[in-house]
Every structure is written in C-alpha cells, then in structure tokens.
Amino acid sequence: MTQPFMKTIKQLQEVHADIKIIERTVEEQSLAIIFLESIVETALSLSYLETSYFEFDKLPTLQWQSTDVPQVIQHLFKGEILLYLKEEDTFATLNAVHQPIKRFIDQPQNEQVVQGPLDSFTEDININIGICRNKIQTEYLETYTAVAGQTRKRKFVFLAMRNDPSIPFIKKLIKRLEKNQGEINHLNDINTAIQIPRHTLLPRISTTELPTNAVDFLQRGRIVFFMDGYPFALMLFKTVFDTFKQPNDLNYPTFLYHAIYGIRILGILIALLLPGLYVALVTVNPEMMKIELALTIMESRLFVPYPAFVEITIMLILIELITEASVRLPSSIASTLGIVGGIILGQAVVEAQLVSSILIIIIAATTIATGTVVGFQHSVSLRFFKYLLIATSAFIGMLGLLIGLLLVCAYLGRTETFGVPFIRFEKEGVKIED
Incomplete structure (x- = not known):
C-alpha cells in the first residue's frame, strides 16, 4: 500500500461527508469503526456491536483480512460496517442495521389486478x-x-x-x-x-x-x-400470446377467461387497423363503403381543410401528448388533463371544423383498444405499428393497408431472441440456441 489505510479513509471523508469514523480501544487494541451514517442506523448498529462483540471479547471470531483499499471501499459503500485494527492492519466487515430507506411491499401501481394477489416487487x-x-x-x-x-x-x-x-x-x-x-x-x-x-x-x-x-x-x-x-x-x-394472456385470468371460469382473451385480441386488431382503415376508405377507396356511410363521413368532413391522413395524424399525435403528459404529471392533475384533452378539446376541434366528428369516435376507440394489451411495453410497440399502417393506407388505400399489415406480420415472424421466436405455438419449455 502506498499510504496508510486511515489516511485514505480520511481523504474520502473530505468528499463524502456521511462517512463516520469512531475510534476506540477494545481488548487493548486500537479499533476504528467506519460506516456510512446515511445508510447505517447508527444507534442500533453500535448497540449490536457492543452487546455481541465488545462485551464478550468476540472480535477474534470475525474473519479478519489484510487491508485492500479498493475491496474495503466497495464494502463501505454497500452499507456494511468496517472494523479496522490499526496495529495489525487488518479489517473485518459486519452487516449493519440500515436506515428505513427501502420501500415496503405495496399494491401494484402500473399493472392493475382485478382478481389475484395484490403484492408487487420492490427495489430490494x-x-x-x-x-x-x-x-x-x-x-x-x-x-x-x-x-x-x-x-x-x-x-x-x-x-x-x-x-x-x-x-x-x-x-x-x-x-x-x-x-x-x-x-x-x-x-x-x-x-x-x-x-x-x-x-x-x-x-x-x-x-x-x-x-x-x-x-x-x-x-x-x-x-x-x-x-x-x-x-x-x-x-x-415473451411470445405473442403473452400480449393478451396473464395468469390472473385463470381465476375466472373457463368460458369467461376465453371471452376475455377474445376481447383483448379484438382490441389489438382495432388499435392496429382502425386508423389505417379510416384513411384508406376516406382517401382512396370510398366506393367500398355503403352509400349511406360514405355520405355521412363526407358530410362530416365537408369543411375540414386538409386530407384524412393529415387529420388523423394530428389527432393521434395530440393523444400521444396527452398520454405522455398524464404519465409525467401528478395523479391529481393527470385526471383533470384527461378530461380537458378528451372532452373539451375534442369538442372544440369538431366545432371549429378542424377535424370530423367521425374521426373523434375512431380516435377514442383506438385509444381505448390500445389499453387492452397486456404489458405497457407491448402497447408502445402497437402504437408505433399503427402509424406504419396509416402511412401505407394513405398511398394506395386498402391494398396499402394489407401491405402494411403484411410488413408488421413479417417483422413479428422474424423477431427472435437467442433463437426463441416471438410467434411460437409450442406449449412446452423454450428451446434456446447455444
């Protein structure tokens, strides 16, 4: 070692004010007790040391090691107590009683459970x-x-x-x-x-x-x-089936949880296809609609100043902004933001004839359907894929929608992780490539 151990610790103390050093004599030996008081509960930990080791001369029972500065510092910042014998230049570590800075087991915040256990993981x-x-x-x-x-x-x-x-x-x-x-x-x-x-x-x-x-x-x-x-x-x-299945569904009767699977699959299809279908039918293939429906949509878009592709893109981006803002803001404000964005703003843009009333229904159905996907990460991917289908539908209509859907299916089909495909139908355990 190029410098004494205690000198190194005191140099660390200059930039880490929460390093605590207590020096005392135990069994006629100079002992330094070193710990981080921001992590270690000082009174309880010192009381434990006193009753378990100092009073009954049990220091020799600890595993003393030769001092290695990097190793010692690693133990220190993990929240352990360091005992350092100056004469022998050795140290030992002890688990400490930590400050109550860890979160207890609580109800899940991001994945809601209707029927099933209400515990969730923590940072520990x-x-x-x-x-x-x-x-x-x-x-x-x-x-x-x-x-x-x-x-x-x-x-x-x-x-x-x-x-x-x-x-x-x-x-x-x-x-x-x-x-x-x-x-x-x-x-x-x-x-x-x-x-x-x-x-x-x-x-x-x-x-x-x-x-x-x-x-x-x-x-x-x-x-x-x-x-x-x-x-x-x-x-x-994860596989494609995990986007609409979860274990808590099995708490329902068999018919009901299969019906729930069907609703979720329907929601995924609506969230993925409905915006592109609207653009394709309004922009390129209106002849595929019934005449009454076509006239209704054309009447609602009579004074809208831009094409359906621009109209739906603006509204979808606005919904994305509201979603992101709702996630970042406090929960008390987020609910208010949802009301303002979903009702007041939606009604205002229709009355101003910036978008059609039919489009508001489609945007609302798409947003609700996106929430049926199991797992927030998968819903983010679904939100991206629908923009691809809107873009292809705007160019060549229903054919473009089918081409976009084919591209999405091809991408999902070739996606694999260490040889395990995302789309797989085997019920047994996964087979992993070397």
Whole structure:
C-alpha cells in the first residue's frame, strides 16, 4: 500500500461527508469503526456491536483480512460496517442495521389486478426473491448470482427451477454480464451486456411488477431475473400470446377467461387497423363503403381543410401528448388533463371544423383498444405499428393497408431472441440456441 489505510479513509471523508469514523480501544487494541451514517442506523448498529462483540471479547471470531483499499471501499459503500485494527492492519466487515430507506411491499401501481394477489416487487432484490420463494415454497427453486458494472456494482439474481433446460443458458448470460465493461443502469444497458440488439421495435426483455406473472414464467420454463434497485422482474422470453394472456385470468371460469382473451385480441386488431382503415376508405377507396356511410363521413368532413391522413395524424399525435403528459404529471392533475384533452378539446376541434366528428369516435376507440394489451411495453410497440399502417393506407388505400399489415406480420415472424421466436405455438419449455 502506498499510504496508510486511515489516511485514505480520511481523504474520502473530505468528499463524502456521511462517512463516520469512531475510534476506540477494545481488548487493548486500537479499533476504528467506519460506516456510512446515511445508510447505517447508527444507534442500533453500535448497540449490536457492543452487546455481541465488545462485551464478550468476540472480535477474534470475525474473519479478519489484510487491508485492500479498493475491496474495503466497495464494502463501505454497500452499507456494511468496517472494523479496522490499526496495529495489525487488518479489517473485518459486519452487516449493519440500515436506515428505513427501502420501500415496503405495496399494491401494484402500473399493472392493475382485478382478481389475484395484490403484492408487487420492490427495489430490494432480497425482498423480491423472498416474495417468489413464498409463492413457490420448494427447494427446487434455485438462484444464480452475477455482479456487473464498473462504477456501481449491480447485483443480478437469476431464478430457475432445478434441472430446468434454461440453466446452462442462464450461466452463459451471467458470464456475459460479468465480462461487460460498461455501466448497467437501464434495460438497454442489459441488452448490450448480454448481446441483444438495442434497436428493435419489440422489447426483448419484458418486465412485470406482479409476482404472479414472474412465478408463472418460472413454472413454464422461462427465465426470470432481478436487478438490484429495479422494482420489476425481468423476463425472457415473451411470445405473442403473452400480449393478451396473464395468469390472473385463470381465476375466472373457463368460458369467461376465453371471452376475455377474445376481447383483448379484438382490441389489438382495432388499435392496429382502425386508423389505417379510416384513411384508406376516406382517401382512396370510398366506393367500398355503403352509400349511406360514405355520405355521412363526407358530410362530416365537408369543411375540414386538409386530407384524412393529415387529420388523423394530428389527432393521434395530440393523444400521444396527452398520454405522455398524464404519465409525467401528478395523479391529481393527470385526471383533470384527461378530461380537458378528451372532452373539451375534442369538442372544440369538431366545432371549429378542424377535424370530423367521425374521426373523434375512431380516435377514442383506438385509444381505448390500445389499453387492452397486456404489458405497457407491448402497447408502445402497437402504437408505433399503427402509424406504419396509416402511412401505407394513405398511398394506395386498402391494398396499402394489407401491405402494411403484411410488413408488421413479417417483422413479428422474424423477431427472435437467442433463437426463441416471438410467434411460437409450442406449449412446452423454450428451446434456446447455444
């Protein structure tokens, strides 16, 4: 070591004001107690040290190691207590009682549950694993750990059932994570680390805050893992059926949950096709409508100053702005914004004859139908695909709509993650390429 250990710690203390150093003599040895008071609950932790180690001369029972400054600093910023013996230049670490800065298990905020458990994951990776173990309660649930990242060492924990075919692939993912030289803070960073293309229209790693969904994935031979500090389970591999199915549906009678699946599929088709269908019929192929419907639409658009493609694009972008604003604003204001945007603004643009009244109905139906998709990430992809269909429909009408739909189906058909296709019909566990 180029400089004494305590000098290094005191230099850190100049730029980290929450580093606490307590020096005292125990068993005729000079002992320094070092910790971060912003993370460690000082009074309880020192009381635990006093009663468990100092009073009964149990310091020798700790695992003392030779001082390695980078290793010691890593333990310090993980929230552990460092015990440093000056004469022997050795240190030991202890788990501390932490400040109450972690969120407790709460109801899900992003994925609403009608019938089913109302717990959700938190930012604490150990709590998340405990939730899964509580739901499965078997020794066959195994965990595999990885640590990745340069400045911040992120902890990852992969879950799998014993003898699951995906376990060899999980070990390969762990090696890729640990070899990664960059920081890991977001899902795109994980994609880069495990060699998934970042530029994709479909999320390859899906997320859920519902433990029921994660457990269902585990029991179907999929891969579930957690990142420390991220309150969602990360999952591989999702298929097209997961966009309209979720485990809580099985709490309904068989006929009812199949009917719910049908409603969701209908919602996906409406959200994807209805805007393009409107543009195609109004702009290029009005002869395909009944004469009464065609006259009604033409009458409502009589004084609209621009073509249907521009009209629907403006309204869809306006809805996207309202959606994004509702997500960012406090919930008390977001509801007011929805009323103002959905009712007052919609009525105003119709009365000003900037858009047709028929279009307001189509926009409302499309927006509602988009919400039937299971998983917010998939709804974002669906919102993008509908613009492609609108663009192709504006050029060559119904033929363009069919061409756009064919392009979307072709893209979904060729999308795969490590050899597992997005559109697959097998009921058994996934088959992963090496």
